[in-house]
Amino acid sequence: MSSSVARFRVLSPFVAFHAVVTNKPFLTVPVGSIVETREEVHSPGLFEIRLNDQPLLAFMRDIDECTEPMNLARAVGNG
Secondary structure (H helix, E strand, C coil): CCCECEEEEECCCEEEEECCCCCCCEEEECCCCEEEECCCCCCCCEEEEEECCEEEEEEHHHHHHHEEECCCCCECCCC
């Protein structure tokens, strides 16, 4: 079973959290970046995104306010 990937273009920088423990827990997602998620994008709170195949946690509010949705992305597994 494949799942859709939602893609967003970053219009304003925002802070995300590393999903794994690192010596720098925060990361600023820069303008122009493309972030992806497989999670429900209408749920409030923190959810997982990917930036350059790096798992991060971001607040839904930041995605709503700092990004724009891109065209519906490919289904996972359809290269």
